Every structure is written in C-alpha cells, then in structure tokens.
Amino acid sequence: MTKPEKKAFRIATDSSDGAYYLQLYDLIDSNKEITSEQLKEEFSIKLPKASFDTSATHLYKTLLNTMLDLRKDQDSYYSLFDMILKARILFEKSLYQECFDTLKKVKKNATKYENYYALLISSRLELEYQLALNFPGLDEKDLLHKHFKVSETLRIIQKIHQQSALYELLKYRMLHRGNARSEKQKTELNDLVVSEMSIVSSSNIQNFEISKLHQLFQANYLISVGDYKSAFHSFNELNNLHEANKHLWSNPPIYYVLSIEGVLDSLRSLREYKGMSHFVQQLEKIDTPFLSFNTNVVCLIFLYELFPFLDRGDFGSCEQLMKKYDAKLLKKVQLLSLARNAELHLYLALIYFGLRDFQKAKKCLSKIIFTNRDYSYLPVFRTIRLVNLMILYELKDTEFIKYESRSIKRDINAAGKEYKIEKKIISFVNKTNLPVSIVKRKRLWENLKKDFEIINHDVYEQQTLRLFDFSAWIESKVRRIPLAEILNNRVSQEH
Template sequence: MTKSESLIYLINSLTKAEKKSISSALMNSNSNYEKLYFIIAKNKNSSVDIISDKYYNLCKKTSFETSVIYLHKYILNSILELRKHQDVSFLLFDNIAKARILFEKSLYKECFKLLKKTKTKALEQENQYAFLISSRLELDYLLSLNYPEIDEKTLLRKQFKLNDALLTIQKTNKLSSLLELLKHRMVYSGKAKTESQKNQLNDLVMTEMSIINSFAKENVEIDKIHQLFQANYLIDVGDFESAQRSFYGLNELMEKNKHLWSDPPIYYLFTLEGILDTLRSQRNYNGMEYFVKQLKKLQGSFQYFNSRIECTIFLYELIPLLDNGDFKSSFELMKSSTDNLLKNEHLLSLSQKAELKLHISLIYFGLREFKMAQKILNKIIFASKDYSQLPLYRTIRLVNLLILYELKDFDFIKYESRTLNREIQIAKKSYKIEREIIKFVNKHNLPYLSSKRSRLWTKKEEKFKLISKDTYEKQTLKYFDFLVWIESKIMRVKFSELITKKRNSNPPI
C-alpha cells in the first residue's frame, strides 16, 4: 500500500469523534494538508489519481507527496491523543514516555510520582508489560540518584514486585507458545492420528497443565489462554461438547472482568470472533448462536466498532443458511440486514470488507444471478492491491473462476487460470482444491451421456473425499464447498439442491 492509499484508507476509517477532533483542529489553518484532508473526506473511497487531481486543482505548484506524508503523521498523532482517553494501555505507555522526559529535565519528584501512578494503574489493569517497564525505569533512576531516602527493605520490595511481573510475563509467553503450536498443528496436520502425534499432543497438554498448576495467583490473561488451549485441544480430540463448555467459560471470564476492557472493548470482540471462527470450522451452528447473542450486547457509541460488530453478526447469521444451500433465506437476511452495513463499509477493515463481499457474492451465485455475483467480487479483485495480500483473496479468485465458468466466459478463464498458476508458483504453496478447480474449469466439454458422467464422477469421488477430510484444505472449503459444485456440474444437479441434500445426510453439530 502506498502512503497515499494508506492515507485515504485511514481518513475513510475515522470514527465520528476522530473526524470531529481532526476537522476542528484543521479548520481555518489554510494549509495544503488541511485542504488535502477535506478533499479526501468529501470524496469517500476515491482513487489516489482522483484525489491528486483535485488537490493540484486547488493547490497549484505544491507537492502532493509532501502533504500526504505530513497529513498522515498528523492524523496518527491525533488518533493517538484520543486513544489515551479510550484505552488504558495507550495512557500507561504515554505516561512512561512522559516520565522519561521529566527525568531528563531533572524534574525527579514529578517523574517518580508519575511512575508510581502508572505502576498502580498497570496492576489494576493487569498490564504486566507496562508495570515491568515503569518499575525498571524507577529502579534505574533511583540507582542513578544513589537511592535517595530509599532503605534496603523498600528496594527489595520493589525488586520482588518486578520479578513477580517478569514471572507472570514468562508464564504467559510459555502458554501462548503452546497454544500457537497446538493451533499450527491443527491447521497443518489435523487431528492426532499416529502414536507419535498423540504423544506430541499429550506432551503439549502435560506442559500446559504444569505451567497452570505452578501459577497460584489469579490472572485473567493466563486464564484466558488456558481456556483457549483447552477448547482447541478438546476440538482436536473430537470432544466438541466439552470444547463448547470451555468457550462458555472463556466468555464468562471476559464478562466478569469488564474493568479490564478497553473502550471500545475491541479485544473482547477479537475473542468472540475467534470463537465463532472455530465453531464455524466445526459447523457447530447451535454453538454459534450463543456467541452471536453476546455480540449483540456489545453495541456502543463508536461507529467503526459498531460496524465491525454488525458485519460479524450478519456473517455468522448468514453462514448456516449458505452452508445448507438455503440461498433464498440468505437473500432475505441480506435485504433486511445490510443497508446500514454497506453504507458504512468504509469503516470495516480490508479483511472484513473482503469477507463481506465474498459472502454476498455467494448468495447471488447460489441464486444463479452470476452477473451480480461477478459485479460484487470485481469490487475486490479490481480494487486496491492490498486485498491480494489477504489469505482470503485466493478463495475469492477461485469463486470468480466458477462464476466465469457459469457465464461460459472460457477465454477469460484461460487468462485467469494462468494468472492464478503464476501466483501459486510465486507463493510456493497451493491447495489441492485450487489445482482441481483450475483443471476442471479449463475442461468445459463434459460428456453428454449420463453413464459417462457417472464414470467421470466415480473417478473423482474418492479423491474428493480425501481432500474434504484434509485439515489444510478445509481452510478453503469452510468458505465454499467447491467440491460439491464440481459434482453438481458433472452430475447435472442443481448446486443448491445437492448441497442441501449432503448437509441433511451429514447434519451439523
């Protein structure tokens, strides 16, 4: 993303409070970067070329790039200033920076007073990192001043508290590492099948339990990681009911510690999104309902936060309908739920915007309105290059290939296939599904006789069953069942009917 594109995205994603603060500060400054700000604010989602043309018409013989750099820096500083009143973490680290300045200016009394205040607040918020840095600074400064009015007992007490924070951070990091390792194995290796894999999994569990048992005092972050580890372990061994109870426990833990939430509670939202994504991968639609209800309680006064919640709620209410081939109900939900969401989509992150467009496109695809499905996906494919960095982007390109196939645009399929193959070679990593889709859409002359089609499907069926059970491949299949679509084309069956039939024969959790 260029600096200009980043600036446009940044301004389009500003909240009402941020816009009000920045607009009032810039008003009547008559500077070039002020003019640039209002050009971007009034021309939402415009390209860099359009913005630069408007800028040069208004600010002749000036540098567009210089104004971009200055305005970008100014907006980030303004947001940072506002965040100090919304998120305690920002305030704590801002206080630490101020304490350093006070010490450098020989304002020792004010410096130690601010560090003491910061340490107290950090402990209240269980922010061990802020407590560690502020405690370490305090001890360094006391040493440089030869410990004024500090007895040995007080010094030892300060050192003990700092070491205690270090121990908590160390155990948190160890638990996080175990969780990351477990998740990585789940993504790339799937469930433990061999004796060696089972032993490795048991080793992870035993290590995790030993860390938990060695930590006596309560700590929300450690409890949170423990619940996540337990839930993912239980999913790995197939105990979905117990895994769901662990997710309930995690949510209860977060709800009981609202005093630790930022404003808005973005980290709680991330936790709920992570739970929902895991439940979706398991097709546990009943479990998803509870956490969608929790999301609905989170609506607040921040527009960008509400838009993110609104998008997540819509997606996870839509997914069970899409996955079961109920495209008519999906369309009705979209009509009743997305007016406000689409109006404020500029407030969404790139990944959420891409996911929203993909799912809306899939609704039209299921209804066989392929031109409309293509039009929606093109807003991602031909938009900013930054979308191409998203893991979801290749799935979007695959869906686009399916749309081109349905539209019988075989010339463009060849072009798109070559592009995708080049990208796969550059990435040096591909899904089997990608290769199957590219191969299938480029062989568009299917046998006419039903008997020959049946033989063709019989050849592919066993191979597709193995792909659908592959944990690595499931990352793509969770968005759209490409294999069922191929079967529907070979067997001349309506895609929506086939996917409904398969889901009914294999009901969700």
C-alpha cells in the same frame, strides 16, 4: 476519523483564523474519494500562496495529537504511559513527592489492568529516582522488596513473550502454509505444541494474558488440524475468560472478537446454527470509537447471519440479508482488513452464484483476483480461485478455464500441497461434455460419490469444504438437480 475525533479536532483548533491546514482538512472532509494528486491540485488552486507540504505536515501532527488526547481518556494503556511521562517531567522540575505519588498510581493501575510493561517502566523509574536522591526514607528491606517485585514482573513478561512467540509462529504457519493437510503436516506442528505445553506446565503464574494466549494457541491449533469440537471448547473457555475480565479488554477489543469468531466458526463447522445466535448478539453489543474495527465487526455479524441460509442453499434469504447490509457494510468495504474483504467477496460471489447471476459473481471475485497481489498470500485465495472456476464453467468460458487451471496447478506445485477436492474441481471443469442419458449420468455420479465420501470424511479436506461444499455443486451438475435443493438436503441429513 470517528465523529468524536472530528468533534475534538474542531474544538482543539480555531476555525476562524483561516489557517491553511484547516482549509486542507475541509477539502479532504468534503470529498472522501479524492486522490492525493487531486487534493494537491485543488489546494493549489484555492490557496496559491500556501505550501501544500507544510500544511499537510501540520495537519498530520495536529490530528495525531488530537487523537492521542482522546485515547488518554478512553484507554488505560494510553493513560498509564501518559502518567509515566508526567512523572518524568515532575522529577525534572524537582517536584519529587508529586513524581513518586504519580509513579505509585501508575503501578497500582498497571497491576489492576495487568499492564506489565507499564509496571516495569514505572518500577524502574522509581528505583532510578530513589538512587538519584540517595534513597530518602527507604531501608534495605524495602529496596530488596522493590527489586523482587521488578524481577517478578520481568518473569511474567518473559512468560507472556514465550507464549506470544509460539502463538505468532502458529498463526504465521496457518496464514502462509494453510491448515494442516496431512498427518505429516500435522506432525510438523508438534514442535510448537510441545513447547507450548512445556511453558504452561512449568508456569505457576496465572493471569489474563497468559491464560488468553494459551487458549488462543490451543483453539487455533485444533482448528488447523480440523478438530472443531475440541476447538469449540477452547474458544468457549476463551470467551468465558474475556467475559470475566472486561476491565482488561484492549481497546478496541480485538482478542474478544477473535474468541467469539472462533466459537462461531466451530459452531458453523458442527452445523450448530441455533447456538450461533447468542454469540452474534454479543458482537452486536460491541461499539468502539474505531470506524474500521466496527466495520470489520459488522462484516463478521453479516457472515454468521448469512451462513445458516447459504449452507442450506436458501439463496433468496441470502439476497435479502445482503440488501439489509448494503449501507452499513457493502458500501464500506474499503474499511475492511485484507483477509476480511477477501472472505466477504467470496461469499457475495457464492450468493450471486446460487442466484445464477454468474456475471455478478465473476465481478465480485475479479475485485480480489486481479486488483491486489497481496490477496494471493491468503489461504482463502485458493478457494476463491476454485469458485471462480465454477463460475467460468457456468459461463462456458472454456479457454479461460484452461488458463486458470494451469495457473492454479502451478501455484499448487510451487506450494507443495494440494487438497483432493481441488484436483476434483479442476478435473471436472475441464471435462468437455457430460453424458446425455440419465443412466450414464447416474453411473458417473455413483463413481464420483465414492470419491467424495472419502474426501468428506477426511478432516484435512473438510477445512476447504467447510467454506463451501464443492461436491454439492458437482452433484447438481451431474444429476441436473438445483444446487439449492442438494445443499438443503445435505444439511437436513446431518441433523
């Protein structure tokens, strides 16, 4: 719970009455790490005559009601539906004028905040109540106009639904199939692209939600096919759209953060690190009452402050940044979403890897690979396993390398798709010995370099390499040059 929520709960309840549910709350609040079994045991010892289940149910309802009361003052979505419920009560109590005044206010605010669902419900309620009262003071022209407005609202909702459905399908495919890895897979997305373009071209409706969904679809599609320059423009348009419509932001502003993340991701892919600072500052301005959301935003800030150092191989600066974020992020990882937590641990492992603390790097990834099966469904999981192979190689754990390589190959075959860089990493870590002589090593790298040049210019391979430059690590092992030096040289050459 946030501090305002805790304060509101204390105000709404009388702590002097010693209610069992309040004592249960105090037990939970005093020990954030307590398990449900431990909590039940402590509660039974402290209050042997009380029912744990009854107290827990009452506490749950009280907390939920407290949070709902707070949301009504913080979020237009909650306040609009709260007014709709009040209008229903007013009608039931025969306070008809007050009911219609409330519905009129709902329709006005719903239009202002582009909440078409609240607008539809309030408009239909108004018509139902008018019907129940035999249309007092309403002529046929007014009634037809109200019907027209409802039809217009339904048309907008239908357009929003169509675009939402296409965007959700695109995101589903990106999450469960990964980004397009070939022209064939790119072609398979064409059905969504054609449908989306058809909706946009046939629609004369212009509002925030439809424009937002269009830019989100375009940007994510372009990211999925590796066109980062065009994706940057789409995300930038999306960010400008959000900045121009702050009164329409959701609470918390999830889509605004998504648009900034998209811009930052595109800038990183283009190695435009200087341009990232402005958008990181935009993230730093975000402050919501939602602790979990705020922590995910802090994680995003950390990552995009980290990438300029990590991509250049400046692992010392990475370590200093990690220490800076220890209290406000690294000790709050339980508040992160599954995908964000996996991403964070990947990059923490890479920092330790660059610092040559391979045991800590291995421990970081073990928290993802072995603790929760749900992580295995994320596209980033395959990258995590490749980094884990690198760590095992540095630790000379040949037996586990063989086991993991076979496991990864099985998963790749089951998924029916593979990156060339994945094959290279698996092949390299399973080599028993590298040549001893400098001449032979140079010859080996020249052969590998030709393959990597092809891979590096493949837009589909770039989607894995943008997370980490695996070819740089292989070069460092073959040429016996520090990884930091190779990464720094590559970024410098790109500029």
